[in-house]
Amino acid sequence: MSITPFRFGFNHIPFRMSKPAAKPKIIAVVGPTASGKTALAIRLAKELRGEIISADSRQIYRDMDIGTAKPVRDSGHKYFFSEGVRHHLLDIRKPDEPYTVAEFQRDAFATVKDVLKRKKLPILAGGTGLYVQAVTENLELPDVPPDEILRKKLNARMAREGLDALFSELVRLDPEAEYVVDPRNPRRIIRALEVALSTGRPFTSQRQKRPVPFSVLKLGLQPPKEVRRSKPSATAKPPLACAARYRPPRPKD
Structure with a gap:
């Protein structure tokens, strides 16, 4: 009794490599x-x-x-x-x-x-x-619930010392916050301080x-x-060539 060898390989299996969707x-x-x-x-x-x-x-x-x-x-x-x-x-x-x-x-x-x-x-x-x-x-983003008591304290300090004082405190606790938190927005500053003070870790380090x-x-x-x-x-007319390749497809009629 003879046994015919079973041949298996990619040459015998038709397949097509699909490109990942853009x-x-x-x-x-x-x-x-x-x-x-x-x-x-x-x-x-x-x-x-x-x-x-x-x-x-x-x-x-x-x-x-x-x-x-x-x-x-x-x-x-x-x-x-x-x-x-x-x-x-x-x-x-x-x-x-x-x-x-x-x-x-x-x-x-x-x-x-x-x-x-x-x-x-x-x-x-x-x-x-x-x-x-x-x-x-x-x-x-960090999942830290609002702390109304802490927010009241921070708002009271802002009323006494000004927004710049709160922002300086935030940068002291979290140096990277200087580059990602708007220094003119009290809500963002207070929230970042709230997260840092509540968790004991810099606000920016908790963003994955x-x-x-x-x-x-x-x-x-x-x-x-x-x-x-x-x-x-004065900057209202920069060139558009850099974005030309991002033209979306025309909708179908």
């Missing part, structure tokens, strides 16, 4: 106040069929238009439009309503998903570094990065201070 794309425009972020974001949105998602911790509040560089709202629209471009996450809270970075991250991801679903390009624009990082790096579900093109604007002071719109 990640959806977004653009993030970052920079200090009056650097031209909104102007650039609007130009990109018009050129690339995009919609703007605000990443500014002060522009989320209604009736806080002065000093926040909030875009002027067009009349006659149900949603927030400026210069014919739709904006998201503006005027979504009253000034006395709390709004955490985790809440912003949740809302921003939901908005990105909605914009992509409608075949538009999401353009994240704002000067709050932690907001931008929460989205572009998909940060896992997770896989990002999309590809990010980050455009940073940093004009000289004298330009920002005298001509806030």
